[in-house]
Amino acid sequence: MNKVSFAADSAPTQKQLKIYEQVVLRIQEMLHTGTINVGDKLPPERDLAATFQVSRSSIREAIRSLQEKGIVESRRGNGTFVVSTTSIIEPLAEAVTEQRIYLLQIMEFRQAIEPAIAGLAARNATPEQLEAIAAIMKEKAPEDKPWEKDIRFHCAIAKASGNPLFEQALVNAKAALEETRQEPLQSPERREQSCSMHKEIYNAIAAGNEALAERCMHKHLKLVHSMLFSTE
Amino acid sequence: MNKVSFAADSAPTQKQLKIYEQVVLRIQEMLHTGTINVGDKLPPERDLAATFQVSRSSIREAIRSLQEKGIVESRRGNGTFVVSTTSIIEPLAEAVTEQRIYLLQIMEFRQAIEPAIAGLAARNATPEQLEAIAAIMKEKAPEDKPWEKDIRFHCAIAKASGNPLFEQALVNAKAALEETRQEPLQSPERREQSCSMHKEIYNAIAAGNEALAERCMHKHLKLVHSMLFSTE
DNA sequence: CAAACAAATTGGTCAGACCAACAAAAGGAA
DNA sequence: TTCCTTTTGTTGGTCTGACCAATTTGTTTG
Numbered sequence: 001m002n003k004v005s006f007a008a009d010s011a012p013t014q015k016q017l018k019i020y021e022q023v024v025l026r027i028q029e030m031l032h033t034g035t036i037n038v039g040d041k042l043p044p045e046r047d048l049a050a051t052f053q054v055s056r057s058s059i060r061e062a063i064r065s066l067q068e069k070g071i072v073e074s075r076r077g078n079g080t081f082v083v084s085t086t087s088i089i090e091p092l093a094e095a096v097t098e099q100r101i102y103l104l105q106i107m108e109f110r111q112a113i114e115p116a117i118a119g120l121a122a123r124n125a126t127p128e129q130l131e132a133i134a135a136i137m138k139e140k141a142p143e144d145k146p147w148e149k150d151i152r153f154h155c156a157i158a159k160a161s162g163n164p165l166f167e168q169a170l171v172n173a174k175a176a177l178e179e180t181r182q183e184p185l186q187s188p189e190r191r192e193q194s195c196s197m198h199k200e201i202y203n204a205i206a207a208g209n210e211a212l213a214e215r216c217m218h219k220h221l222k223l224v225h226s227m228l229f230s231t232e
Numbered sequence: 233m234n235k236v237s238f239a240a241d242s243a244p245t246q247k248q249l250k251i252y253e254q255v256v257l258r259i260q261e262m263l264h265t266g267t268i269n270v271g272d273k274l275p276p277e278r279d280l281a282a283t284f285q286v287s288r289s290s291i292r293e294a295i296r297s298l299q300e301k302g303i304v305e306s307r308r309g310n311g312t313f314v315v316s317t318t319s320i321i322e323p324l325a326e327a328v329t330e331q332r333i334y335l336l337q338i339m340e341f342r343q344a345i346e347p348a349i350a351g352l353a354a355r356n357a358t359p360e361q362l363e364a365i366a367a368i369m370k371e372k373a374p375e376d377k378p379w380e381k382d383i384r385f386h387c388a389i390a391k392a393s394g395n396p397l398f399e400q401a402l403v404n405a406k407a408a409l410e411e412t413r414q415e416p417l418q419s420p421e422r423r424e425q426s427c428s429m430h431k432e433i434y435n436a437i438a439a440g441n442e443a444l445a446e447r448c449m450h451k452h453l454k455l456v457h458s459m460l461f462s463t464e
Numbered sequence: 465c466a467a468a469c470a471a472a473t474t475g476g477t478c479a480g481a482c483c484a485a486c487a488a489a490a491g492g493a494a
Numbered sequence: 495t496t497c498c499t500t501t502t503g504t505t506g507g508t509c510t511g512a513c514c515a516a517t518t519t520g521t522t523t524g
Contacts, residue, residue, distance in 0.1 A: 018507070018508090019507075019508065020296075020507090020508095044473075044474055044475080045474075045475070046474080054508080054509085055508060055509045055510070056509090056510085056511095057289065057507090057508065057509070057510090058507090058508065058509085060289075060293070060475085060476090061292065061293065061296050061507095061508095063475095064252075064293050064296045064297060064300075065296060065300050068296075068297050068300035068301065069300065070407075074474095074475060074476090075474090075475080075516090075517080076474075076475045076476065076515070076516050076517075077473075077474055077475065077476095077515070077516035077517035077518075078473090078474070078475080078516080078517055078518075079473090079474065079475080079517095080474090080475080084407070084410070086403075086406075086407065101396055101397065105395045105396070105397060106397065108348075108352070108395060108397075109395060109397040109398060109401075112344065112345055112348035112398075113344055113345055113401075116340075116344035120340070163337045163340060163341060164337070164408075165337060165338065165340075165341040165401075165404060165405055165408060166341060166344075168401075168404055169341075169345075169397075169400075169401045169404070171318070172397060172400055172401070173397055174318075175302070175316065175318065176396075176397060178316065178318075250476070250477095251476075251477070252476090252477095276504075276505055276506085277505075277506070278505080286477080286478085287477060287478040287479070288478085288479085288480095289476090289477065289478070289479090290476085290477065290478085292506090292507090293476095293477095295506095306505095306506060306507090307485090307486080307505090307506080308484075308485050308486075308505075308506045308507065309484070309485035309486035309487075309504075309505055309506060309507095310485080310486055310487075310504090310505070310506080311486095311504090311505065311506080312505090312506080465524105466523100466524090467522105467523085467524080468521100468522085468523075468524090469520105469521080469522070469523085470519100470520085470521070470522085471518105471519085471520075471521085472517105472518085472519075472520090473516105473517080473518075473519090474515100474516085474517080474518095475514105475515090475516080475517100476513105476514075476515075476516095477512100477513085477514070477515100478511105478512080478513080478514095479510100479511090479512085479513105480509105480510090480511100481508100481509080481510080482507105482508085482509080482510105483506105483507080483508075483509095484505100484506090484507080484508100485504105485505085485506080485507095486503105486504085486505085486506100487502100487503090487504080487505100488501105488502090488503085488504095489500100489501080489502075489503090490499100490500080490501070490502085491498105491499080491500070491501085492497105492498085492499075492500090493496100493497085493498080493499090494495100494496080494497080494498095
């Protein structure tokens with residue numbers, strides 16, 4: 001009974017999927033083909049276990065996975081319901097695990113969003129958020145990981161923008177950056193330079209000058225970019 | 233033995249967390265306090281079950297959850313390892329479930345990233361991706377949900393940008409949009425107008441004209457924005 | 465008819481078992 | 495000794511079956 005496959009594993013190079021992953025795929029397929037729709041109730045776990053010929057534990061792990069993706073929602077004593085057909089996280093997670101994100105792309109992305117973020121922060125930042133940003137600037141950068149402070153600075157600004165989408169986008173970029181494991185090597189004088197630009201950015205945000213904040217951030221990222229990809 | 237709480241549920245308004253959620257929190261706390269670090273191996277599931285005084289199933293559901301968040305990674309016959317201390321998805325998921333994202337913020341975000349996306353697509357789109365975009369344009373918009381086609385158009389362009397970060401960002405915006413359940417009411421002539429702009433954008437991308445693609449997308453979003461928030 | 469109660473449904477949790485992949489230790493051949 | 499094979503133990507993956515607890519549904523009772 002405990003045979004290996006019920007998914008067609010035709011491709012030879014494909015690794016064996018875990019049972020619960022196969023179940024996830026089957027359920028997602030049902031969603032995409034319209035067998036189940038948003039708002040519907042999934043069959044009870046015990047029924048699913050019977051129809052898929054797997055144990056209830058596997059069904060539960062599959063449901064947990066789908067729930068974490070924001071696709072379903074379980075209500076005790078009631079049932080499990082579909083709340084969305086599409087996962088919120090697929091592309092990035094895949095790209096990260098497959099190491100398909102490169103430093104250049106991350107900088108491309110940052111240059112696109114961070115000026116706008118700085119502008120929004122200039123408009124929306126609360127006093128507490130300003131203080132949080134200032135606190136990060138005052139910190140002494142740790143010897144071994146000097147860029148960590150830099151990252152936190154930018155994330156704090158994103159939080160101050162007041163727009164969760166921007167915040168999330170920058171967090172994604174941060175996660176991708178950590179994944180690449182490329183440690184940007186900064187010379188001391190350049191770190192100095194970068195630090196003074198941080199001050200400029202902060203001042204513009206604190207002053208509520210949107211246009212200036214955008215410009216400063218743009219300039220800053222241009223410098224970082226050139227530091228990373230300079231051919232000198 | 234099966235008592236309710238081992239998490240301090242002091243707040244009266246707080247709902248009872250499931251066991252596995254409590255375990256997730258505990259493990260995340262260990263990460264943040266540095267008890268466990270990136271690269272470390274987690275204790276075996278059986279040990280965790282013993283130390284947390286819960287069943288192994290609950291531990292497994294917790295690990296499944298952490299894995300789905302990209303925090304840990306399980307290797308059969310070897311152990312479970314920490315691959316990142318921060319979740320890739322938390323802020324957005326929270327904001328979405330708490331309905332704290334507004335249409336204005338979504339448009340703010342789209343206006344910041346989509347022109348850049350269009351430019352990248354103009355540079356990087358493969359013939360297949362171009363065809364996919366064209367196919368979407370050719371579709372007849374469904375009577376009940378005319379905006380769905382529009383969303384797919386923009387997402388297809390994001391995919392053609394070749395940068396997973398942009399793709400993810402737009403998917404997030406899409407998810408947020410679906411969550412708001414605000415149905416943009418379009419008059420027929422405006423839909424016409426929007427459609428012709430889609431053609432412009434597509435042509436610019438197909439021609440590989442980055443600057444033009446950016447401009448067209450910018451113009452398009454400005455129109456959409458005014459359609460949504462016009463006071464007339 | 466409405467409120468109170470009882471039963472069935474369903475997700476949440478537990479316990480213990482066996483399988484399969486992997487790693488380290490043990491053993492043997494060169 | 496050195497290298498390869500074998501064995502053994504650890505650990506995640508899966509199954510089974512049981513009981514708990516929230517929720518819905520149907521029934522009884524005032």
